[in-house]
Amino acid sequence: MALLLLAILVGIALPVQAGVNAQLRNSLGHPLVAAFVSFLVGTLALGLLLVVLRIPLPGARTAAATPGWQWIGGLFGAAYIAAAVVLAPRLGAATMIAAIVAGQMLASVVLDHFGWVGFNVHVASPARIAGVILVIVGVHLIQR
Numbered sequence: 001m002a003l004l005l006l007a008i009l010v011g012i013a014l015p016v017q018a019g020v021n022a023q024l025r026n027s028l029g030h031p032l033v034a035a036f037v038s039f040l041v042g043t044l045a046l047g048l049l050l051v052v053l054r055i056p057l058p059g060a061r062t063a064a065a066t067p068g069w070q071w072i073g074g075l076f077g078a079a080y081i082a083a084a085v086v087l088a089p090r091l092g093a094a095t096m097i098a099a100i101v102a103g104q105m106l107a108s109v110v111l112d113h114f115g116w117v118g119f120n121v122h123v124a125s126p127a128r129i130a131g132v133i134l135v136i137v138g139v140h141l142i143q144r
Contacts, residue, residue: 018088025085035082098139105132
């Protein structure tokens with residue numbers, strides 16, 4: 001239950017983040033500059049947290065042994081931030097987040113079904129597929 005509540009709180013934060021970053025874009029003049037600043041502030045905050053909590057960074061040997069594809073997660077985050085900066089003012093918070101959730105649900109069911117990128121296999125049952133379809137219908141209803 002606590003993890004589900006945490007996920008809901010993160011979900012609440014996403015449209016707030018998109019709005020804050022869209023306003024940062026207005027102040028700084030370009031969506032990529034706003035996305036860069038957003039990531040920079042987040043990186044500095046995480047760095048400070050590592051120092052405060054005394055969490056050591058992995059050694060060079062561990063980093064070198066990490067498969068290359070595992071290093072690209074930040075690219076997805078950067079693409080999300082940059083896209084949200086552009087999309088939020090045009091689509092509005094509800095439509096943008098609904099569309100993002102629809103994309104997340106579609107990708108998640110496929111990732112779960114095949115067990116890709118480290119997820120345990122969860123078959124794409126008719127109920128799961130219906131859930132994705134309902135989310136997509138929800139996007140249509142929200143944008144009306």
